[in-house]
Amino acid sequence: EELWQKSYNFGNRDILMGTSVIQSQDRGAKNQDATKGILLGGYTQAEGKIETDDETFWMLYLNQDGNEQWRKHIKGESRKREERLSDIKLNRDGSIILAGTSAEELGKENWKIVKLGDKQLDQLIEKQDIKIYPNPVSDYAYVEIGSQFKEADIMLYDMSGRQLQSLKTKNKVTKINTQNLIQGAYLVTIKTDTNKTA
Structure with a gap:
C-alpha cells in the first residue's frame, strides 16, 4: 500500500546515496515506532558546465509526510571539484556522518568523511539514557x-x-x-x- 510518493530536484543529475529515518515510540500503539522525519543524502552530478554547489555532499530533511523541511550542502575548506557522497548515517546523539570521495579530477579520488552536529535533529532524537x-x-x-x-x-x-x-x-x-x-x-x-x- 503506497502512502505517498514525492520528487525533489537539486538542478543537475541528482544522485541519492543514503537515507536515515528518525523514529520514536508511538505512545498510542504498543511497541510501534512512529516516523518523525527522514534524512536523505546524495550529490548532484554535473554534466559539462558545473553550477555552484554541484559535485557537493547534499542533505535533504523531510517530515513524516515527505514535505521538505530543509536542504543543505556541505561547504568546507577541503572542498574539491568532484565530491560524491556514498553514505549517510544519523547517530543516536543527533550527529550526522557523511562519507564519500573527493578529488580535483576524476581518477584521483580520496575518501572523505564529515561529522556534523545539528541542533534541529538533536531535539528530535530520543536519547538512549x-x-x-x-x-x-x-x-x-x-x-x-x-x-x-x-x-x-x-x-x-x-x-x-x-x-x-x-x-x-x-x-x-x-x-x-x-x-x-x-x-x-x-x-x-x-x-x-x-x-x-x-
Whole structure:
C-alpha cells in the first residue's frame, strides 16, 4: 500500500546515496515506532558546465509526510571539484556522518568523511539514557540507567501482565537473574526517580 510518493530536484543529475529515518515510540500503539522525519543524502552530478554547489555532499530533511523541511550542502575548506557522497548515517546523539570521495579530477579520488552536529535533529532524537541488554537474554539481564537518575524501580512482567520480579536500585548497572524463567517474551519496566519510564 503506497502512502505517498514525492520528487525533489537539486538542478543537475541528482544522485541519492543514503537515507536515515528518525523514529520514536508511538505512545498510542504498543511497541510501534512512529516516523518523525527522514534524512536523505546524495550529490548532484554535473554534466559539462558545473553550477555552484554541484559535485557537493547534499542533505535533504523531510517530515513524516515527505514535505521538505530543509536542504543543505556541505561547504568546507577541503572542498574539491568532484565530491560524491556514498553514505549517510544519523547517530543516536543527533550527529550526522557523511562519507564519500573527493578529488580535483576524476581518477584521483580520496575518501572523505564529515561529522556534523545539528541542533534541529538533536531535539528530535530520543536519547538512549536507559538501556536493557542483552536481547535475547540467557542467564542474566542488565539494566543501565543514565547518570542523571539517582535511583530506579525495575519490574519484570510476563506477557499476561503478571509481575514476576521487582527491585529498587541506585546502581548505574543492575543485574537481573533470569535463570528461573521459562523461554519466552518478557517485559521489563524501569521507572526512575524523575518519573521517566522505559
